[in-house]
Amino acid sequence: MKNIFSLLKLTLLTLILFAVIYPLAIYGIAQFAPNQGKGETISINGKVVGYQKIGQKFDKSNYFWGRPSAVDYNAAGSAGSNKGPSNADYLALVQKRIDTLLLVHPYLKKWEIPSDMVTASGSGLDPNISPQGALIQVKRVAKERKLAEDKVKALVESKINTAVVGPETVNVLELNMALDALR
C-alpha cells in the first residue's frame, strides 16, 4: 500500500513537471512567436480574412482555386479522403473532377492538369497548389476579371515559392489577395 502511495505521488509530481510546467514554459515563449502563438493570420484593413497556413475554399470563377478537400476546407476539423488508389468509386470521382476542370477551362489539354488539382490533400486544408496548378487557371481568371493574361501570369510567377529543398508551391490565399489588389 505504501508503494502505491509512492507511485501516486511520483505520478502527480511528474504530471506537474510535464503537463503543467513544460507547456507553460512553451506558452511563455509563444508570446514572442508570430501572433503570440495563436496562429498567423492575414488581415485586410484590420479585418482577419484567414490563417496564412490554412487553405480556404475558393469556388468563385474570379479566383484561383485550391485542391479538392475531404472536409470542404472547414478547419474546425481535418481529414483526407482515405480512398485507396484502386477504388473504383474514387477513380470515378477523380474523372468527374477532371471533367469539371476541362469544362470551366475549355482551352485546357488534359495532360496539362497536374495531379494535385484532382486529388484531395491529406489534411483537407492544404493551403498550396503546385505552380502548374495555378498556371492552368490563369486564362480563366484573367477573362473573368477582364485583366491582361500576361499580367495575371506574371502575378502567379511572382507568387511561386521556390526552395532549395522540397517542392515549389503557390499559396492560394496569398495569390488571391494579390489578385484582388491588382488593378
Place this chain on the structure above:
Amino acid sequence: MNTELFGVISIFIISIVLAIPIGKYIAKVYLGDKTLFDPIFNPIEKFIFKISGINSTEEMNWKQHLKALLSVNMIWFFLCFFVLLFQGSLFLNPDNNPSMTPDLAFNTAISFVVNCNLQHYSGETGLSYLSQMVLMFLQFVSAGVGMAAAAMIFTAMKERTTEKLGNFYNYFIKSCTRILLPLSAIVAVALLFSGTPMTFEGKDTITTLQGDSVQVSRGPAAAFIAIKHIGTNGGGFFGANSAHPLENPTYFTNAVELWAQLIIPFAMIFALGFYLKKKKLAYVIFGVMTVGFLLLVIPTVISELNGNPAIEKMGIAQATGAMEGKEVRFGPAISGFWSIATTVISTGSVNSMHDSSMPISGAMQLLAMMVNAFYGGCGVGILNFYIFIILAVFISGLMVGRTPEFLGKKIEAREVKIAAFIAILHPLLILAGTAIASYFAAHDTAMGYWFSGNATGWLNNPGNHGFSEMLYEYTSSAANNGSGFEGLGDNNPFWNITTGIVLLLSRFIPIIGPLAIAGLLANKKYIPESAGTLKTDTSIFGIMVFAVIAIIAALSFFPALALGPLAEYFGM
C-alpha cells in the same frame, strides 16, 4: 524532383550524424556520469524522489524492475481513463467537446500508456485541452518507460555476473528529464516560430476572402507535437496529424519533425555502444537496421514518385507523383520517406494519408511494422532487436557447432523459449485479429452492440484494399505504432476493445520477455572470449540476424501481404 530527393537524403544523414553525440550523452546519463544538465535536474529529481519516498539508488533485479514498471503504468492508465471519461465536464474545454464513451476512453488510455497513440478520435472534436495535456504527460512517461527498460538491458549486458541491474525509477526519471524534456523543448520552439500554435484559446471563427464563414481549430499544439515525435508516440494534436498545416506548417518543420522521431531510436543504438564500450557491436546493429530501412524506403519513394497508374490512364500526367492524401508543401518523396520512418520506428504520426498510398508503399509500411525491429520506438526498438539477436546467436551457434554465447553469457533453452515466444506472439496477434475481423466482413455479419450495422460498414474501400485496412489496424496496434489506414471506421466497441487488448499484450509481453532474458543472462557466469566464441560484432553475424528477421517476417506475413497490398498492386 531532384530537390525533393536531396531533401530526403540530407535529413537522413543529418539525423545519423547528430545521433552519435546524443548517443554518447545518453550513455553518460545512464552511467551516472557528469553531464551538462546536472545543475538543473539534480535538485528536481532529488525533490521528486524525496516527496514520493522512493529510493532511487537501491539496485533492483529484473523482477523488481518489472514490478515497478507495471504498477506505475497501471496508475497512469486509470488516471487517463477517468480524465477522458469526464473531460466534457472538467476544466480547460473551451470548445465544449463531449466526454468519451467508455470503450473509446479505454482504447485511448491504453493506447497512450503503451506509447502507441492509435487514435480512434479526432483531436479537434474529440478532446478537451485538459485531455490533450494529460495525453502529453503520457507521451513523456511512456517513452521514458521504454527507455528505462532499454537501460536495464544495457546494464545487464555488462561483462560481469550480477543480479543488480540499476534502479528503474532512476532510469525512468532521467530518461524523461534529461533526454526527452530538453529535446522536446528545442523542437517545440522551432515549431512555434514556424507557425505552429500554442494557445489555450478555443476555435476561431473567421470570414474567408471569398466570404464564407469557417472555424479554425487551434490549441496548445507546439508543446504536444514536440514530445509526440521525440518520444516516438505519434499521436496528433489535430485529426490529420502531421499533414495538418498547423501541426506541420512548412518543409522545414517537416524536416524537424522527421529528425525528432529518428533521433532517439538512432541515438539509443550508439548509446549501447558507448555504454558497453563495444562500439563495433553498435555499428553492426545500426548497419543491419539501416539496410532493412533502406530496403523498405527505396521502393516506397519510387512508387510514390511514379504516381497512380490508374489516374495516369485517365490522361493526367503524374509528374508530381501520387498526390491523393498528400500535401503540396511536402510532395511525394519526403511523404514516402516519412511513411516508412514512422512505421519502422513506432511513431505512427503521418504527414500523408497511408490509406491512399500506392499499394507497394502500403506493403512496405505494413512490413516495417511487422518486422518492428529496424530502429524501433524509444527504447523498445532495442528490446525487439534483442530478441532477434538471441535467436540469431542460438541458430548460428547450432549451425557452426559452437556454444551459443552472447557477450560472454551462455544462451540456453530457457532464454530461447522466451525469445521464440515473443517472436511468435507478434504475428499471432496481428493475424488472429485480422482473421476475426475479416470473417465478420466477409459474411457481412450484423454486429449488434459491437458496431452499428453490418461489418462491411467499417470499410472505406472495397476488395483487397479493404482487407489491407483491417490488416493495417491490427499490425499498427501490435507494433504499438499508431498510424492507420484511417478510412477504417474504428471508433466503435469492436475495434476499440479488440485493438485495446492487442495493444496491451503487444506492449508489455515484449517488454517482459527481453527483460527476463537479460536478467537471466546477467545472473549467469561470465565466460571470457576465446577462440571458440561466436563473434557477434562482425558483419557475418549482422547478415545472420538479418536473415533471421527476414525469415520470421516473410514466412509469417507474406500470405497476408499477398491478399492485401500485393493483390491490389497486381490488379491495377
